[in-house]
Amino acid sequence: MKSEIVRTSGVVLLVGGGECNPELLSASLPDASAIVAADGGASVLLDLGVMPDAVIGDMDSLPEADQRRLAPGVLHRISEQDSTDFDKCLRNISAPLVLAHGFLGARLDHQLAALTVLCRHADRRCVLVGQEDVAVLVPPxxxxxxxxxxxxxxxxxxxxxxxxxxxxxxxxxxxxxxxxxxxxxxxxxxxxxxxxxxxxxxxxxxxVACLDALLDGLRAAPKGWPAP
Structure with a gap:
């Protein structure tokens, strides 16, 4: 079985290229065990002066100039077009919790795709953080x-x-x-x-103001969904 690109016992901060709440994103950085970008999300992090630990995606929305700014070994290109960059990231991250910024807002079709990925990878506990809302797949x-x-x-x-x-x-x-x-x-x-x-x-x-309460609840939740 192929090992994940990112494996940690702590929280992973995952950043996409969509709309982010800059205050919440910045507040999440110090507590992250690993920082991952989905394709164009790397530009968001680089503009904040943050070097991601991994960049995962097909790289169709990450400018070549920003690709050259990345540290060696950080970029993980997955060229297949049958899944979104969020899907590519989530299935290649093993962590107790993923905080995903930049996947809600702007385009409804992108939001629907991201919500579908949460169900497709139910064993990967992930919270989507947007400008107005947070969303998660309910554990048992x-x-x-x-x-x-x-x-x-x-x-x-x-x-x-x-x-x-x-x-x-x-x-x-x-x-x-x-x-x-x-x-x-x-x-x-x-x-x-x-x-x-x-x-x-x-x-x-x-x-979105309930993010901390949601994280506390997820930590107290006795179990998650098993891997398929």
Missing amino acids: DLPLMLAPGCRVSLFPMGAVQGRSEGLRWPIDGLKMTPDGRVGTSNEASESAVRVTVDAPKMLLILP
Whole structure:
């Protein structure tokens, strides 16, 4: 079996070429065990004065001038066109958590592709961080501490059922599908929220101000989804 390009026991900061929240991105840099760029995301990091540990992608959006600025051995070109650069990165990173900036916002088709990748690689725990929202694939059991009234959106990417505590509209007993019952615009009715699901098909979308609360919940979550 081919080994991953990046393997670490800490948090990986993954940067794409899309819109980033500069304050959150800069705040994430000191705690990252490894910094990875998806193709053109390398330009974002280089402009911040940060040399990525790895750059992964087909390199169709990374200018040659920036490629020449990279340290030797950093660039990992994957030429196949059957997957996105985000997919190429996530399947080649082994880490307890990936914080991915630059994959939400700007183009809806890019956002949809990124959300699909989260489901495709459910065993790779990854949080997408955008300007307004954060999104993650819900693990089997996720506890959260949120302010009452906080927006909590649940969107099924396939058939999935679950249970909830602390939500204004509980999801217990609901059969949720993308073309049927969804759970967007729910909200926390109390500070302690818990969501459990029976399949790696449910997206959780929270306001970006809830990033720390989400990370705390993921650390407390007892297990993730197994590798396929």
